[in-house]
Amino acid sequence: MNILRTLRVSLRALTRNKMRSFLTILGIIIGVGAVIAMVSIGEGAKKGIEDRFNSMGTNLLFVSPGSRNVRGLHTGSGGFDTLKEEDAKAIEQQCGAVKYTSPSVSARAQVVYGNKNWNTSIQGTGAMYPEIRKWEMAEGTYFDEQMVRAAAKVCVLGSEVKKSLFEDEDPVGRIIRIKKIPFKVLGVFKSKGESGGWFNRDDMIAMPYTTNQKRLLGIDYIQSIDVSAVSMAKTQEAQRQIEDLLRIRHKIAPGAEDDFTVRNMAEIAEGAAQSTQIMTLFLGSIASISLLVGGIGIMNIMLVSVTERIREIGIRMSVGAREKDILLQFLAEAIVLSLLGGLIGIGFGVGLSKFVHFIPIFASWKTVVSLSSILLAFLFSGSVGVFFGFYPARKASKLDPIEALRYE
């Protein structure tokens, strides 16, 4: 019996019992759908992170205190206060591959305007921050070098803070209070949008780092330095120059551990991408378990089906069906079932990934449905059919025709 004929016979047998066929493949549909949805959410998260990093610029470097060896932030030799603003100035002036630096001092605080208040992140930065971070103003201006030197009480709002405190009112020129100190609003950042979904990048206020240091926190060190290299190609060179310079400035003996860490954007981006990859793999594996269960469901139903059709198998054998014919017929039924389930599951999974956008909490999550995951899911569901359908098919083919015909 050739392949086409076997398929037609199997299809015929399956359509005789549509409800049962559907219930059988429900497991596969859910399994494949879940895998596709999980993977596309994971891929979307990865892409979101990639996009975010790309929008920040690939010539970005970060200098932070503490050595790299310990994964936490403020441990290791040097502790948390080893960076000073003079370091940032020196880097900008003396490292040829460096274009701008912007020291960073952050804290959280309550911000008040009129009868509204809002808890947000206060980012103390240098004057070149918008250039380094490629972040434009929606209105107003950023503070300049002079204001930084003077530790002026000025600030720039992120679009989310602007919405919360001012709603539709124009904030430029207004006074807001942070820890009871009055600050004049100079401008509002353009909205960066939320890709990645875990925190809102527009929920912050920028002010001169000197202001944050002296007037709000009372410290004399800086928490990190944002650095932009002259070009993407020069990023590695810039990294080396910064490291050499700081070792000299911090008087670190050759071979001794650094009390700072320089990271370039590419590294960080890669690290984030890797961890999302792991998360995607993890989610996908969990979803695959349901695929396994779906396969067991198929085996179950095929066994029941074989038992129910013992008489029919006997009839087929009596008119000349050989073991191979019966085996192929039932195996084909299992494979058709699982492939059908796979196809519907793929549609279900793709639909689910699109549907995610309609759920408010997840609205910002990107999803990416890749062709390779679809193909993989299809092949996988096919092999589930082969694997789990084989045992029942074999059982059917080994029946004795006489006993099969006698079966009630």
Place this chain on the structure above:
Amino acid sequence: MENALIKFENLSKIYKIGETEVHALRGISYSIHGGDFLAIMGPSGSGKSTLMNIIGCLDRPTSGKYFLEGEEISSLDRNNLARIRNKKIGFVFQSFNLLPRTTALENVELPLLYSNVSSKVRTERALEALASVGLKGREHHRTNQLSGGEQQRVAIARALLNDPSLILADEPTGNLDSKTGAEILEIFKRLNEDKKITLVVVTHDLDIANYAHRRIYLRDGEIIKED
């Protein structure tokens, strides 16, 4: 020397049921020639069905030899037996044994699904077979839409599909009323006389037995009488 279509020598069949051995057939020998119409009779448990199963290549004897068209069947494997069932033998059962929820045409076509015949030829032959048993026009009725007599006719048409040399019928009229049973007998008569198909029928039906050319009576696995 006339060459018998079927010949068995010293055929024995022993079943093991748990600890006990059941001797279904005890050393039977007989020959059947082409064009014969043979009736096998006897009480239940006499070994009639066992003999039929062996003749029909559904089962193998424990000992003894069975020749079909000169070929020794007793030593063939399952797949070869299936081949012979497909090409040379047609079965008709007491309970019709049609596929449920399937049309008459599809039921009749079944044997040719398992041989290398194109679907066009298969359908043609099936339609012919159905016409020859008087069911022209009922091809697309499903099994549950056919009466007992019609179902048996479909079964006969199916048995005829591959132009077999031999048709075996196990109590073909057992589930039918006497009028329908007589119709079936008519079909059998026609097949035997016009087409010269050999018929071996296990039956309690005296009309069939009387019409048959020869009869053998079985009891306890042995032939106790033949005529």
